[in-house]
Amino acid sequence: MAELAIPPQEESVVEGSYLENLNGRKGITAWIFSTDHKRIGILYLIALFSFFSVGVILGILLRLEMLSPGGKLFSPQAYNALFTLHGVVMIFLFVIPGIPVTLGNFFLPIQIGAKDVAFPRLNLLSWYLYVIGSIVILTALFWRGLPDTGWTFYVPYSLRTTTGVTIAVFGVFIVGFSSILTGLNFLTTIHRLRAPGMTWFKMPLFVWALYATAWVQIIATPVLAITLLLIVISRVFGLGIFSAAAGGDPVLYQHLFWIYSHPAVYIMILPPMGIVSEIIATFTHRTIFGYKAIAMSSLAIAFIGYLVWGHHMFVAGMSQQADFIFSFLTFLVAIPSGIKVFNWVASMYKGSIDPQPPFLYVMAFMVLFCIGGLSGLVLGSLATDVHLTATYFVVAHFHYIIFGGGVFIFFGALHYWLPKMFGRMYNKKIASWALVDMFMGFNLLYFPMFVMGYEGMPRRYFTYLPQFETMQRISVVGSWILVAGLIVMFVNLIHGSMKGPRVGNNPWGGTTLEWSTPSPPPHENFETEPVVTQEPYYHEEALTK
Amino acid sequence: MSKTITSGHHEAPTSYGIYVLIWLALMSLTAITAVVAGIDLAAFTLVIALLIAVVKSSLVVNVFMRVKYDDKIFKIFIAIAGGTLTVIFLLTFADVYFRR
Numbered sequence: 001m002a003e004l005a006i007p008p009q010e011e012s013v014v015e016g017s018y019l020e021n022l023n024g025r026k027g028i029t030a031w032i033f034s035t036d037h038k039r040i041g042i043l044y045l046i047a048l049f050s051f052f053s054v055g056v057i058l059g060i061l062l063r064l065e066m067l068s069p070g071g072k073l074f075s076p077q078a079y080n081a082l083f084t085l086h087g088v089v090m091i092f093l094f095v096i097p098g099i100p101v102t103l104g105n106f107f108l109p110i111q112i113g114a115k116d117v118a119f120p121r122l123n124l125l126s127w128y129l130y131v132i133g134s135i136v137i138l139t140a141l142f143w144r145g146l147p148d149t150g151w152t153f154y155v156p157y158s159l160r161t162t163t164g165v166t167i168a169v170f171g172v173f174i175v176g177f178s179s180i181l182t183g184l185n186f187l188t189t190i191h192r193l194r195a196p197g198m199t200w201f202k203m204p205l206f207v208w209a210l211y212a213t214a215w216v217q218i219i220a221t222p223v224l225a226i227t228l229l230l231i232v233i234s235r236v237f238g239l240g241i242f243s244a245a246a247g248g249d250p251v252l253y254q255h256l257f258w259i260y261s262h263p264a265v266y267i268m269i270l271p272p273m274g275i276v277s278e279i280i281a282t283f284t285h286r287t288i289f290g291y292k293a294i295a296m297s298s299l300a301i302a303f304i305g306y307l308v309w310g311h312h313m314f315v316a317g318m319s320q321q322a323d324f325i326f327s328f329l330t331f332l333v334a335i336p337s338g339i340k341v342f343n344w345v346a347s348m349y350k351g352s353i354d355p356q357p358p359f360l361y362v363m364a365f366m367v368l369f370c371i372g373g374l375s376g377l378v379l380g381s382l383a384t385d386v387h388l389t390a391t392y393f394v395v396a397h398f399h400y401i402i403f404g405g406g407v408f409i410f411f412g413a414l415h416y417w418l419p420k421m422f423g424r425m426y427n428k429k430i431a432s433w434a435l436v437d438m439f440m441g442f443n444l445l446y447f448p449m450f451v452m453g454y455e456g457m458p459r460r461y462f463t464y465l466p467q468f469e470t471m472q473r474i475s476v477v478g479s480w481i482l483v484a485g486l487i488v489m490f491v492n493l494i495h496g497s498m499k500g501p502r503v504g505n506n507p508w509g510g511t512t513l514e515w516s517t518p519s520p521p522p523h524e525n526f527e528t529e530p531v532v533t534q535e536p537y538y539h540e541e542a543l544t545k
Numbered sequence: 546m547s548k549t550i551t552s553g554h555h556e557a558p559t560s561y562g563i564y565v566l567i568w569l570a571l572m573s574l575t576a577i578t579a580v581v582a583g584i585d586l587a588a589f590t591l592v593i594a595l596l597i598a599v600v601k602s603s604l605v606v607n608v609f610m611r612v613k614y615d616d617k618i619f620k621i622f623i624a625i626a627g628g629t630l631t632v633i634f635l636l637t638f639a640d641v642y643f644r645r
Contacts, residue, residue: 191618215625218626219626219629219630223633249641251640252637255637255640259633259637303629306629306632306633307632307633307636310636310640317644318640318644319639319640319641319642319643319644320643321639321640321643322636322639322640322643322644325636325639326636
């Protein structure tokens, strides 16, 4: 499709774009009452990155405590509360809603050629539920004190502590409904609102990833909801379901919690995997290798991801037979994950690689995700897990997967789609240097944790033995370097979205539908309904080589 | 006022009487669940409770949610969700069984 003329620089809002207010509404009301999926996506972005900032500040404080042994900055109780809040904010308010509610909301309908999601009002309700749930969680700050249980709210301690577990858990319960409704909306949208010609195997791989994620959101999240409700009922009414003294089973809590929370890891990582495919196809200027294998591997990961939760519980008192079954199933997840990585590498082979910032983020992801994934196999093995459980090794592993894998691609996706969302470009050189800084900071921060964990440093301790001092200090310095990169990246992105130079509709040469519509997109996404006739990653130049 | 409800485009109408009967069946099954929970039937307590739950959810899904009259795709959706739940139950119970 031919590019439309680039609007003049001085225009703050492109006429006819979704950034232009409709129905006489102005200011914030034009946004918080809008059912346009793109505006809701932006609302989520603002909310999520506000909480991300809170989570980062808490993380920095937790690291700062480790500058020297002896707990000079916080009391043990305060340290417990801080790592709990860090976990709850990062997991439930940032990473789990993450890419689906923000970029998924913005780009899913556009990528399948729809005007909006299937249930626009439900979409807005999901955002309100997310905000209300978040406020309820933060209420725990001012009412009975922050929970000190860790983000997993394990019994029996979560039933005994006098801190504000009940209110925080109830907040997570509300946020869960937002997740379920978003999943329901996406599933219906993908089934019902695809443009003419958009068959299942012409869908972009980001849509496939969101489809698999939506299934997990719908099936797994209710399990968490009922589990957390049981905690509330146990605390308020003395229900004994998780209490051994009352004939209940504390291990059952861990089963129920991880039945949700392990699939939740795939809610966090599947959408980034979809974005990796998008970025690789665009910046190698060739079709994606093994399209169907990547699409099916998303579904396979989502399905097998339901069956591996027990690997979080190898030392929790589960039966040995169950340990063996869950360890075996855990190794199976590596197969579809490996399929994706090998296909991405094959897609780059003989491609015309253009190392723009989004592509560099994918390269960083490849390294970090592979380290995280392979260290996951160490933890999935029964013998090694016994040694490494509840050590820094686990902390390093999941930060490599969730932060290094998921969040780095979230950042890469913002660099990829920001020109489409706002019709403006950021400073690419600054973006690349910010990534280099973050990559170095990230590895300095988390890699020493693998070593410390292997040597026996337990997680969640407010102090440590002197032998860990050097490694702890390297890690603390790494956190500062990482945060410096984060600040530069965000300033560059925010400045670019507001003041950056105007760009055309397709600055990267992408082939999926969002690149055929104006930047920023109009209110109903397309001036005329698109008709899809080609594969999603059809590059003419690649075919003529 | 009509004595039937027809919300979809290709389903048979369901009378209010059927809804009332289903509601009574659900209430009765709930009562049976509560009673059985108080009787020591060893491992069968759980089996009976789960069987009753399956019957109750089938009634709700088929009649109140009207899946019985819906397209095949929705039945497949329900089957996938139900299948996943069954596997989750089996894995959890396997742990409890072998722990003894």
